[in-house]
Amino acid sequence: xxxxxxxxxxxxxxxxxxxxxxxxxxxxxxxxxxxxxxxxxxxxxxxxxxxxxxxxxxxxxxxxxxxxxxxxxxxxxxxxxxxxxxxxxxxxxxxxxxxxxxxxxxxxxxxxxxxxxxxxxxxxxxxxxxxxxxxxxxxxxxxxxxxxx
Amino acid sequence: xxxxxxxxxxxxxxxxxxxxxxxxxxxxxxxxxxxxxxxxxxxxxxxxxxxxxxxxxxxxxxxxxxxxxxxxxxxxxxxxxxxxxxxxxxxxxxxxxxxxxxxxxxxxxxxxxxxxxxxxxxxxxxxxxxxxxxxxxxxxxxxxxxxxx
DNA sequence: CTAAAACCTGACGTTGGCGTCAAGGGCAAG
DNA sequence: CTTGCCCTTGACGCCAACGTCAGGTTTTAG
Numbered sequence: 361x362x363x364x365x366x367x368x369x370x371x372x373x374x375x376x377x378x379x380x381x382x383x384x385x386x387x388x389x390x391x392x393x394x395x396x397x398x399x400x401x402x403x404x405x406x407x408x409x410x411x412x413x414x415x416x417x418x419x420x421x422x423x424x425x426x427x428x429x430x431x432x433x434x435x436x437x438x439x440x441x442x443x444x445x446x447x448x449x450x451x452x453x454x455x456x457x458x459x460x461x462x463x464x465x466x467x468x469x470x471x472x473x474x475x476x477x478x479x480x481x482x483x484x485x486x487x488x489x490x491x492x493x494x495x496x497x498x499x500x501x502x503x504x505x506x507x508x509x
Numbered sequence: 510x511x512x513x514x515x516x517x518x519x520x521x522x523x524x525x526x527x528x529x530x531x532x533x534x535x536x537x538x539x540x541x542x543x544x545x546x547x548x549x550x551x552x553x554x555x556x557x558x559x560x561x562x563x564x565x566x567x568x569x570x571x572x573x574x575x576x577x578x579x580x581x582x583x584x585x586x587x588x589x590x591x592x593x594x595x596x597x598x599x600x601x602x603x604x605x606x607x608x609x610x611x612x613x614x615x616x617x618x619x620x621x622x623x624x625x626x627x628x629x630x631x632x633x634x635x636x637x638x639x640x641x642x643x644x645x646x647x648x649x650x651x652x653x654x655x656x657x658x
Numbered sequence: 659c660t661a662a663a664a665c666c667t668g669a670c671g672t673t674g675g676c677g678t679c680a681a682g683g684g685c686a687a688g
Numbered sequence: 689c690t691t692g693c694c695c696t697t698g699a700c701g702c703c704a705a706c707g708t709c710a711g712g713t714t715t716t717a718g
Contacts, residue, residue: 394713414604460564460595460599523695544695
């Protein structure tokens with residue numbers, strides 16, 4: 361299998377695959393003409409790599425984990441690394457949950473304008489912020505709708 | 510309150526606070542000599558900003574959310590933005606859970622060196638990931654069956 | 659045979675949330 | 689007055705996972 365098919369099937373760019381190889385995360389055979397050739401298992405390997413990247417693991421960490429995946433065993437240091445990353449992930453999930461709840465609180469506050477749930481109405485602390493400056497952001501007052509997230 | 514105390518109490522650097530101000534996320538009065546002065550509420554505000562950053566919200570998005578926090582109401586676009594970010598966060602949590610489970614599988618694999626549980630030595634896939642929908646999604650895989658309530 | 663894909667190797671660009679000097683000003687204590 | 693700590697603006701550095709362009713080769717379809 362050549363690089364393009366792996367990329368399509370794994371849902372990444374060919375650039376990413378070459379980058380993974382550069383980082384030592386992925387190996388490839390070469391055809392006589394120099395083109396990369398991959399086994400079927402590469403697709404899954406790439407998906408796993410992607411999963412780890414998505415979870416915020418840096419490539420160097422993944423590089424240390426993958427041999428353990430390949431061989432099926434690892435040193436105590438690797439186990440500690442795995443445990444540490446697991447803790448990091450758990451902490452990140454808690455942070456995300458907290459931020460999500462914060463967003464929910466914002467929505468609730470906007471839906472129920474009661475002073476009890478609305479610190480902005482209790483204290484005039486950040487209140488002098490509202491009018492002139494907060495609506496327009498960087499340059500030129502003429503751009504109304506350039507927003508598309 | 511001056512910048513140093515806000516920084517200490519909010520657990521960020523003074524550089525970060527100046528950066529927030531530069532991005533329009535935080536305002537300050539100035540003393541006659543030009544030093545920044547903050548109200549008590551700034552500490553809480555900074556913590557909220559940090560929480561959003563930790564959750565992966567870019568500063569421009571936070572910039573659009575904060576006025577809603579301040580005033581207690583927002584336009585429909587803001588509500589859609591909040592909803593979209595909430596979905597992003599939920600998806601990110603699912604990705605994290607999937608990666609965590611992948612790590613757990615690595616550990617299990619290393620603890621039980623039986624070929625049945627060792628995909629590196631066998632054929633079958635080792636993730637609840639099915640390659641069926643691997644057609645074309647360039648930005649971030651975030652598909653996971655409901656494993657979180 | 660030819661033209662379009664697909665592939666190759668560099669190599670520079672991007673993005674964001676700061677860190678980190680650099681060079682100076684303000685202000686209380688001794 | 690001077691020491692020392694905190695503050696100011698400005699500007700460059702950084703890191704990581706690629707995107708993207710350039711310029712050339714290989715494979716494939718017609």
